[in-house]
Amino acid sequence: MGSINSGYVMKASISIKRNEVLLIIIGIVSLLILIGGISIIFRTNQPQSISVPLDSIEINKVVISAGYNHSMAITDDGHLWAWGGNRYGQLGDGTTLDRHAPIRIMDDVITVHAGHNISMVIKSDYSLWGWGDNVAGQIGDGTTINRLTPVHIMDNVVAVSSGLVHSMAIRADGTLWAWGNNSSGQLGDGTTTNRHRPVQVMSNVAAISTSGHSTAIMTDGSLWTWGWNMMGELGDGTTIDRHNPVHIMDNVIAVSSALGYTAALRADGSLWAWGTDYWGEYGLDIPVARYSPVHIIDDVIAVSAGDGSITIIREDGRLFEWPLVFPWGSIEDGITINRLSPVYIMSDVIVSYTGFSHTMALRSDSSLWTWGMNLQGQLGIGDNTMLNSAYPVNIKEDIMLPTK
Secondary structure, eight states, rough: TTSSSSSSSOOOEOOOHHHHHHHHHHHHHHHHHTTTTOOOOOSSOOOOOOSSOGGGEEOOOOOEEEESSEEEEEEEESOEEEEEETSSSSOOSSSOOEEEEEEESSSSEEEEEEOOSSSEEEEETTTTEEEETTTTTTTSSSOOOOEEEEEESSEEEEEEEEOEEEEEEEEHHHHEEEEOOOOTTTTTTTSOOOOOOOOOEEEEEEEEEEEEEEEEEETTTTTEEEEEEETSSSSSOOOOOEEEEEESSSSEEEEEEETTTTEEEEETTTTTEEEOTTTTOOOOOSSSOOEEEEEEHHHHHHHHOOEEEEEEETSSHHHHHEEEOOTTOOOOTTOOOSSSSEEEESSEEEEEESSSEEEEEEETSOEEEEEEEEETTTTTTTTTOOOOEEEEEEEEEEEEOOOO
């Protein structure tokens, strides 16, 4: 969720040598023979350890993230920095004071996600940590107590996303886990029961994104959605909440969910979107809600859906954004009007992340740029006297590049 979305796509895959697979198969067959062909399936809702060595995991690092009113970034030395709104302790510095410039929070971080007043990170040992707003148990520590400093949640995690009031994570074995508010079935466990600790939902999951609803890309490229669907954000042609994952489309390589809508990128570079289009998020001539996927644009390699705008990166590294700018402006030309078609922002961009009211962009030279609203200091420019910036502002020069 940019802000309430997960914006950037997280993928994980496990490489196992062919002979190891054969040994596993032989072992399973032998076990079945020993117990008379009777197989016992055991399932638990508590995180379990895995036998696959962590050094065999490939993970795409998520190095910048824009939340509801705060921002986070990882520098090339593995240090995590945070700034912006801090009412719920989402910055993780032990206070509830807003910070108008980046402050160092913790070390050895490889993946970060800023949600709605919550922060989640994965460290280099693949441990998951969270802090901030915990009203529905969305941190996953078994409580509903807000946390002002990082709390350890679970291990063997390769991807994480936190939405409006729930969170999800992919473990190294490809299993998907969810926790927090479940009033609309957004956890995907077939119930509407809130969970204060992670519960297993699916297997063979490669990427996730959350907002008020949940989305997941399977290892076969199929996209599944579930949860809140009042705006048609699930894309199943209805406005009915779903308590279990529903198949939407295939050949998907990236997904980004925002409040009320979803954007998906297919392998052929085509961008699709569905849900509310109140502000013209789809970039079409007529803003109207769509309950099934609608083709938006081609030649896209990355997408980030925010709660009022979408950013895309083309193959040549050019960044485009549309449409919402509000009174504070969020596009480079400084004109505070909505746009129904992509507007060029800057070039040489390798990662973008769109939050509720501000946007972040990382260029190939490791420089970080921000623009949009700055009321809580979420742009990181050192103060909040400039309440907005309709132009990108360079705030750091040493951000980690998202290489594996």
